[in-house]
Amino acid sequence: MQINERIVPQGTILDVVGDLTYANRGAFKAAVEKAKNAGCRHLIVNLEKVRFVDSAGLGLLVLISQNLKLIQAQLSVLKPQLYVREIMSLANIPKMIPIYESEEAVLTARAA
């Protein structure tokens, strides 16, 4: 798993490459923690290049979303692949975490 961090005007984008699974949770948590500690108020996880998210990965996304809300910050997910989107939908994730199809859409929605 590779995670690249990009700072954009309205938040921080984490471009994730690889599977978001139990085995990779440590690296993902560390990247999120780094962004949080840098004062990020809107964390955008780009799943465009993530082929698979397992139950542990989903739990991590929900936990991060809940923790960010506690500090008046927000988690968004960007461009999940079809299978990942199905998994997320089955677990009602879109009701908890906004999912966007483009960086422009997520930034526009946040600004609004």
Add this chain to the structure above:
Amino acid sequence: MNSNVTQPIERRADSSTESEEAAPTVLLVEDETITRTSMAARLRRLGHRVLEAENGLVALDVARRERPDLYIVDWMMPEMDGPTFCETVRRDPLLKSSQLLLMTAHDQPAQIAEGLARGADDFLSKSASKQEIVARVLAGLRTSRLVRELETTGNELESSLLLLQKKQAETEADLQSAAAFVRSLLPPQGSLVQGIALAWEYQPSLMLGGDLFGVMAIDADYLGLYILDASGHGVAAALRSASLMTFLRAENMLRLLGSYDPEKVLHEANRCFPLSAEGEYFTLWVGQLHMPTRCLSYASAGHSGALVSSAQSSSRWLTRSSSPLGFDPSAQFACERIDLQPGDRLFLLSDGIYEVPSPNGELWGRERFQDVIDRGKRTSLSATIAACFSQARSWQQTQYFQDDAAIVGLELTGDPKGSSNG
């Protein structure tokens, strides 16, 4: 004991404390008394403890008893010459790492090569200067000390490895015991109640699995069934699953809720099993089959794994979007109903059975799984389940699953007891 072996130990006045490092021991093997005595005196003046032997055979006895730090061995000796002594030392498991300094009056290249080939570490000419003797002895002792340290470290590593292996064996025995206990909680296969057959196959990814299931009679008319999936893997997930499994026992639900109503069961489970601080949670599918009418009511908390296969039509998933346990304290888990027919099969399964990647990363997927179920209608329930496992293994080209894999199959084989009620 040979009378020619002397073990003079020269202690310095300030060397009586145990904490002080002992003087290095040098074994001097030389048949010429004058040469031996002269060299021994010189070494003692350098602060070394010196043992003396007149030939190789005597020296071997001394060496095995005293484990000297350095040997200075004359080439030419009666009984056993220097090179033969070196070879013997190298073959001896106790002595083989000793530092051997071969002493000769001739320092021809061919002789040096032979000495090195037969086990010597270095050479010392009998005509060497005092400075050279000191330098070679100190170099030999330095190497000896390093070798001893390596040996000690190696021994410590070996001890640690043995200890670790012992602990690992104990842990594995504990895990096997725990796995056997968890497996004993799973329902017995075969004819569950009159008119309903049960078969299942379960392959945890590790010794202890986090995906568990249960099928149990609630009372004379109702059958309760569930399958749960703990996020994550390993012992922690398995322990959490065992805890939820205990919670889902029929007597506990009847005591808490008065029934095994799936909606109520999930609501109560959602209250009792919140998302952990590490993001751990469960997905859970719960069903209740009214056996007289074959009406199945069911609800799911984020679990995708229930499928009905009927003789007359294609199989269909009993799935809808819902929050896993603990994601949302206010979540509602709507109950749905389906009327089953004789011959219908209900499968509960963990996602680990179809979320298996091929070597190039493509997942086997729900559609391929469903296809095996549909093609297995004319084979026995257990054979259909076995075919699913077989094809999943074939797809991933390995016997072992990355996640827990479970399939539970129920088949309505005929008229259920009390069908007159329905």
